Amino acid sequence: AVGVQRLMSTKTDGINTITIFGAGLMGAGIAQVSAQAGLKVILTDVTDKALENGLNIINKSVARVGKKQQPDDIEGFTKKVLANITTTTDAEQAVSSTDLVCEAIIESIKVKRDLFAYLDKKAGANTIFASNTSSLGISEIAENCTEERKALFGGLHFFNPVPAMKLVEVVRTDKTSEATYQALFDVTKRMGKVPVACKDTPGFIVNRLLVPYLLEAARMIDRGDATKEDIDIAMKLGAGYPMGPFELLDYIGLDTTQFIADGWVDKAKAGVLPEALVEPTSSIVDLVNKGELGRKSGKGFYDYTKK
Ligand code: NAI
Structure with a gap:
């Protein structure tokens, strides 16, 4: 009953801040579409160099979008989008106050599992966790998190290149709560994407x-x-x-x-x-x-x- 109460009070209808782990090809893309949607983005990676690489990818890509959406003031457009993004290599700080964690680090079950077990202890009790994995199971990645967090855990599978590809597969495990699932679904729509619902089966749909x-x-x-x-x-x-x-x-x-x-x-x-x-x-x-x-x-x- 305690668990149910916690879920009902979960602040899942308003994702305003997203923390992204991994500033590579996918993480940079997810950061960009989130920032364009007006979300506050915290982009995280293990080194400053990796963050710089991510910001470079975002800069070039946002300028391309600006060229189409605001051709008279590309610089202004880019500035406004980039103002929504902050970066850090401090994982604890990155999740200290955030609504959603979206993970896009290397495709290793051990590394992902360890990262989420660590973040589970550091993030707020209502923070939703999601992985962008292509080939690993969401339940397996969430395995070392608490039961409460497993209800707040799902998959957000974006496609490469993220700014151009419309689809996001929203993955729910047997433990993902309805409120979590709905919040993930809604946030992808806010990013201008088309979400589809999938179970946590190998390869999801695509x-x-x-x-x-x-x-x-x-x-x-x-x-x-x-x-x-x-x-x-x-x-x-x-x-x-x-x-x-x-x-x-x-x-x-x-x-x-x-x-x-x-x-x-x-x-x-x-x-x-x-x-x-x-x-x-x-x-x-x-x-x-x-x-x-x-x-x-x-x-x-x-x-x-x-x-
Ligand atoms: P990438 O190699 O371009 O980027 C991965 C980034 O994660 C690197 O910057 C690396 O420094 C960072 N990283 C590694 N361990 C970390 C940690 N513990 N904390 C923070 N950052 C860490 O990889 P890519 O292509 O962006 O893929 C990332 C994830 O997205 C993988 O799970 C992959 O399966 C998935 N994915 C990839 C797609 C693709 O077409 N490349 C499509 C859909 C999903």
Whole structure:
């Protein structure tokens, strides 16, 4: 009964301050869309250099938005958005007074679990916790938090590039309270995003369907069923996809896709996913072993160095 009372008094309808852990590609994007929505943003990372990197990403991206939304005064627009963002490397201070923690640090279950266990002790009793993980379970990440916090814990899965991609998957575990879920849903709308509701299952909605499709495309070339060029043309012109599977694999990064697939092997063994979905593909594994990871390394299924 005490738990219920606490939940009912939870200040979940007004998220005004968001603390973001991780000032990398995703964290910077989430900070930007939050600041543009008028939220007070506290951006956190482990080093000043990482924070500087995040602010650089935000600066460039906000200027691009300003160019469209306020072409007469891009500088004014940028200034106004950036005024909503403060930075710190002090994790304790970053959560001392905040409504929502959104985590976008490295994809490691141990590091995420430890961070949230620590933050659970430092943050206010009503602070909502969310992870932007792509491939880990939200319940597993929340495992070392108190039962009270687990009711305030959910997933906020943004897509890259955050300022451009409209979708956010709002993930609820068996323990996420209705009020928490509603608050997460509402805050993404305030950011100008379109939220969808998902359970805490591997890959949520998008990656659960996308990753098996990408892996099967790679297995098609393993088997010699078709060429990568023809498969890309076929899916663009036959299924109406904006990118073919190999173009998309190169964009996402082959190491990232492989990492998700490897993480799912254990889930398949546990019977949570069909084994066939995670069957290894030699074409992806071979490229990853050669360091050809896609666009970011200059080469993947296609060569980007010539353009
Ligand atoms: P990234 O490598 O660009 O950035 C991660 C940042 O976290 C780095 O700046 C690092 O210094 C920082 N960090 C590491 N440990 C930390 C800690 N204990 N406290 C504070 N900061 C810490 O990574 P990226 O791509 O932004 O991914 C972050 C998360 O978002 C991962 O969980 C990833 O799975 C997820 N994600 C990534 C997507 C993508 O397309 N890259 C899409 C959707 C989700």
